[in-house]
Amino acid sequence: MIRFLVACLMFIGIEARAEILRLAVTTSFHNSGLADVLLPAITADTGIEVQLLVVGTGQAIRLGQAGDVDAILVHSKTAEDAFLKAGYGTHRRQIMFNDFVFVGPASDPANIAKAPDAITALEQIRQGGATFVSRGDDSGTHKKELSLWAAAGADPTQFGRWYNATGASMGAALNTAAGLDAYIMADRASWLNFGNKQDLLLLYSGDPILFNQYAFIPVNPKLHTHINHHLAKQVEAWLTSNIAQVLIDGHNIAGEQLFTFNAER
Amino acid sequence: MNEIWAGIQAAFRLIMTLDADLVEITLRSLQVSLSALVIASIFALPFGTWLALSRFRFRRTAIASLNALMGLPPVVVGLIVYLLLSRSGPFGVLGLLFTPTAMIIAQVIIITPLIASITHQAMRELWAEYHDLLISLNSTKSQRILTLIRDGRRTLLTAALAGFGRAIGEVGAIMIVGGNIDNATRVLTTAIALETGKGDFALALGLGFVLIMLALLVNISIHALSRTEREGRW
């Protein structure tokens, strides 16, 4: 009954009474197109209108800290842990994962298509001085990339001109890579959904180290009284439900599955 | 070149089918920028005129500052407005962040110096022309301001339209304070940024052409309404 009334109110467009949840998500989540699938379903089932702020991980964390959003959905465990430790969030709930892939010029000058693992692939790129584009924006993707370089024993701050830190979102960075005919690490979903591939191809993937976990963190209502915590809890419940699992696992681009649901109930 | 042609086709298709999303974001673009224009003009036009008429000690500094403010990077304005409107900020209780209102506020801040500066330039010239007469007639300052605004209204219109152009094409500030939220704060420019980021250049260009045509339409209608080109009486 309540849901029906709320739906009516939302239809009439009385903003003040509609239940709105503000959720900060990363660009890599949004670029996959999954949001367009999940959001209408959430609204239909719970009556909650989810307003997505598509920003970089760093900005999502800032928004959560400031209390400008009710919850965040990001993919950088270290940043999430720091967020929770500082008391900005209530808890962390795994939702799904996808993976990172290495994309590069069709000619593959660094020959990473045949690399045995991700670290070696990066090493080959570095040794050959092949043009590489990095997010450079402290996002989840960027932090992952940096951790891989660290594992390879390399220091990106010492890299030469072949390494381009763009300081941009996934899509913008992909545009740059396409323009430079360069290697880039991207999340699979963003890559599949990207419209300007030019001469780039997906060259390497599958190493478990490229595993990319997404987690949902409600912002701590004790810090900000206006936070819609009860709505955040409802959305979290939905995101970890069976319906969500079906929709998430079923979402694909050209037959290729993008995300794997892995929430624990 | 192909991309540009694809963009034109995309624009055509969007308009012909009256794409619902397009209509929504176009209306919102107009809502935000026109509101910002009206509010900014209410401040800037009288202020620019007053500045042209007044003589006070720091006048030259004030004018220089006004001209400098025109160069304020919009994204910086957006960041500052965000910090002010954020829940952790001084005006957080108003709950204005991520609403069209926040976008209007940011754009007002951006275009007011522009409109005021152009107004000041134009009014200075008109004042030089009317100066002796208005003083001789013993007019009060507010009478002078009203007279200049009325007789200089054609140039003021140009100033206002310059402000509008700046607002409708602005993307940095409104991205930060509006959040580019689908169905809530997405406008033409932020949608273009989004589609560009997704690599969908054709759609981005299409939206871009729609934006250009919108700006043209607004300018032409306003000129038509004020009949400024009649008999070359510009």
Next chain:
Amino acid sequence: MVTQQMSVTLKQAVITRRGTRTLGPINMTLAATGFTIVLGPNGSGKTSLLKVLHGVERLSSGLVTWSVADVDARQAQAYVFQKPIMLRRSVRQNLAYPLQLRKFHKSQINACVEDWAERINLQDALNRPATRLSGGEQQKLALARALIRDPKVLFLDEPCANLDGRSTREIETLLRDSCASGTRIIMATHDLGQARRLASDIVFLLDGNVREQSTAKDFFDAQQTVEARAFLNGDIIE
């Protein structure tokens, strides 16, 4: 509101601009009635003198004193500039403007406007933009606009300097009529013929100083200074 005529006195009036004295020291009184012509070659300071009397130019030292309170004196004067300043509006709106400033009633404004438009023979041009009028028409309009508030004192700075014979005659007729109905007129000119035609008294200026001040008859019949004589003779004097 000023009901009686006003006289004005200048005491030790001096204007110094950029270190050079351009006017003065001037000590003189202008009576409350009459048609005074301020005569003198170009650069003698006629415009400055008029502007100082009217109050739109500041003195560097000295005083301008009217026989009534300053505030009232300013309301009862009008000024016609050498090059007419037209508002970018219609003829009708230009005429109406001084009355609107004083917040006259709309019907009264219309009556005055139409009356004066007829007096200057522009009644058929009321809706034309004032900037499109000829030089002579603009100056007539400026004069009508100055007189429409019925000022006690009217200043004119070489109003016919750029006009043809016919416009000059029309303006002189208007001025004579105006003087006859009680307006005190103080007019600068370097046109001797015009001075002879219109003046009741003369102020002769040279180099920023008053060289002679007398009735017109006295001035034209018997000048007191060499320079005045030379000027009337048509010589160039410095």
